[in-house]
Amino acid sequence: MLRIECPCCGLRDHDEFRYGGDASVMRPAHDDPDPQAWYRYVYIRANPAGLHREFWQHVIGCRQWLVVERDTRNHAIASVELARQLSARKSPARKPPA
Amino acid sequence: MSSNHKRLSMGGRIDREQPVEFTFDGRSLIGYRGDTLASALLANGVTLVGRSFKYHRPRGIFSAGPEEPNALVTLATAGKREPNLPATTLELADGIVAESQNRWPSLAFDVQSVSGLFAPFLSAGFYYKTFMGPTRRAWMFYEHFIRKAAGLGRAGSDPDPDRYDISQAFADVAIVGGGPAGLSAARAAAAAGARVALIEQDFLLGGQLLAEPSDSAAAAWLRQAEAELESSETVTLMKRTTAFGIYDGNVIGLVEQRDPTNPQLAGEARQTFTMLRARSIVFATGAIERPMVFSNNDRPGVMLASAARTYLNRFAVLPGKKIIVATTNDSAWRAVFDLADAGADVTVADLRAAPPAALAAEAARLGVVVRAGTHIVDLRGGHAVRRATLNGPDGQSEASCDLVCVSGGWSPTVHLTSHLGVKPQYHDDIGGFVPGAFPADRFGAGSMMGNYSTAGAIEDGHRAGTEAASFCGKSAPAPTPSKLDLGETATALLFEIPSVGRGKAFVDFQMDVTTGDVELAHREGYESVEHLKRYTTLGMGTDQGKTSNFAALASMATLRNATIPETGATTFRPPYTAVALGALAGRAIGHHFKPIRRTPMDGWHMANGAEMLEVGLWMRPYFYRQSGLDVNEAYVAEMRSVRQAAGLMDISTLGKIDVQGPDAAIFLDRIYANGFAKLPVGRARYGVMLRDDGIVFDDGTTTRLAENRFFMTTSTAKAADVLSRLEFLLDTAWPDLRVAVTSVSDEWAAMSVAGPKSRAILSAAFPALDVSDAALAHMGLLESEWQGRALRILRLSYSGERAYEIYVGATAGEQLWTHLLEAGRPFDLKPYGVEALGALRVEKGHVAGPEIDGRTTLDDLGLGRMAGKRTGFVGDVLRRRPAFQAPDRQRLVGLECIEEGKRLRGGAILFLPDEKPYGHGHGRVTSVTFSPERGHYVGLALLAGDVASEGSEVVAVYPMKAETVRARIVSPVFLDSQGERLHG
């Protein structure tokens, strides 16, 4: 059983979490009209033997979405971060379009 | 013969004051508290305990632990049969009823053994050759006979009467194995300040120390260690507990047997499955002695040397009087001395040309005959060994015997450490596999690391316990362990399989695999260990080949002229020993298999004739029995009452999400395919969400409660997914949007009043509220209070009739429900269930789960106009990809049955009238109902857009019932296409 160190709640069993897919792919902006960009985001996945960044949500806990770095060869978890903090760092708060 | 005639009058770890009655194959026998079933059988002179898997050969007790390949029994108690239990690990308790297995008509006289009828069919590769490829049909013929001939115990077929539990546990340091290394590790880790769990499968701690005489220094050491650990507050001693698997995250799967000797525990869980999460693990799992390979080495009366010593010293049973000990190493000599000391006539056949002089001297002192450079070639004796043929420097000779003890060296128990991928590595100096490099949080100690001396194991355990505690940040100084030196000499091992006689020589007793099978596999090219295993079924028994793996490996290595490491080792997988499925299920059986969700009005439904239906985890009213005799009669009656008067429906299961924040309107604009930004306060709107790939995700209504606050409802099925999806987008994609989403599903009870008389009913129920069309128009909102609870009335329709959704604080749900029924009585208000709900929406042409099935787009469902030319919402770009616009894309249509007296069925496949009904057709019927309005069956269907158009006919084929029915393609809206009834 995977055990994930939630930054809010501490070390918890994986059955408290919900898997949310690959976190290494970049989601296009909501108004990006490029079909290729959306195609890549939705369908194209690497399948690494090694570290893999993936989304997990602590559904039976704080409900935060997390970015977990997991080694696909041995399930060792290298890091866990709050997705919101990571994504906020990438796109700093701005006044959203009206 | 008298009872317990093989029992010594003194010694052992049994309580002679506490006799225990048990039954074996119908025979009443007596053992003592502290016995296993195996030791009690041996004490009573029972040597034949079972028949083998394929050849039905007589078998006896081979070991004294969980590695037992032969002595498997069935425990039969009232209403229950539990097969394949090793007698060597069954703690003896009053009333045990054990049966031998795989014999007919009796254990002593077995027909198949005598006839040898199937033996030629059962050699290695037989299954492959006979039943794969062109001759597979032969299986049909042989199966019956083979299933009857080959097999072990028979399980019961009644429900398991026993109870099981599951528990969760945590420790800093888990120590697997309670022998000298494990005990020493536990003391060290506890002294360092760690919380320790010590796991031991036996009902006594001590491991191999239990094979030492009960008045020895070893016994004193064990008593002291045990007392120390028992008094420690940070140590949990888990006896009768097997660690059957190691899983990711240092989670250890444990199964604990209830203490069968404690009458106060009767009725408690028979087994408890515990998931133990440990920060670090010390493996001190010991080693398993290897058999020797010679003809008829499986006869009852052949036993591991260490097992004979355990039966003698732990259970005070002298299993033989005239004993041959066949060995390749020093360790078996300790059994030689103890057996001789107990009065047996012992001969040692040591394969080595010159056994150590000190051992020979001690043997001479005890009158033991020593035959160096000698091995057993063959054995005779049916139900018990009688004579052995020995081969030595002076040629072959015969010797009589009633017990043969064997020791082919030791194999470290590396099963558990292998589970997470630590590969065993061969060490020449000990002639065995030990675990390779451990990750930082796992440690090994004692004989499982090849450290075979007791003194060494204690030191090693102390080191491992200290390191494991230190890994957890606990490093208070621990006192050095008290020493115990049993003076074992190094096990100088000679491993080879010498010549065998003409009879079968077994490498795997449980699976009946012989050296001949290994040779056959080799001849036919199955040389790798993994191939050998599959070709011969080696190691595939319930014992997982604990005693057999090494002999087979060595045998193959010899044939290939290769070294052991070149030949390789097999992969071990959980479980280490068999685990009852009941233990894994625990209490999650029957009604408790999954949780049940009930709405606030559930009690009323149950008390008022509702037939309930499981919808996901929810229980919902299916129909009400007063509406009709069966569901078909009832739902039509309930539909009529909605269309003609009014109906009341429990819709509390809808997902409800509170969406708040300055950017809430922008957020909704992005997640719905249709716009919400311009929705006025106090108005509701139907919305559809897409997935990123352009497929429809869910639908529902969202109401603007205030400028920055919305109330969203989702379908019952997708409630959790929608919330999670909204949170995902806010956390990962749009952290700049100032929006919070919260589930309020359980905070609100919800009910719908639908039908032409619904407004009048609301007026009667809420006289203080203005529910006129002016105050509450279609898609309008009215917020108020009722009995001190929040009240929201939304004018929404799912059925096509004038209708209102009423939300009230959950605790007032049932009260409001009965209040509405009371107020609605003069207007003929009747409750209706989900079948009528579904039928009403089909008649109105609304899509639901069967149409929003994860494959359909907005355009497929005829909802493309909702999005219009909008962009920038989830799924917008990929919904427009060319493949979704293909002319043969299946689109929503209405169907009406045009054959008198026939019906449509959901799932029927659609063909053209002149077509042969074959293959997938052009589409399928998704939802159907009898339409009281139309007077026949109508349905919704998904049909390829290029084969037929409105007005033409199709054939709906339902192969499950061999039904074919003609239907006409029509608009999916069967009723009131102008929507006038919404205002009626």
Ligand SMILES: [Zn+2]
């Ligand atoms: Zn959390």
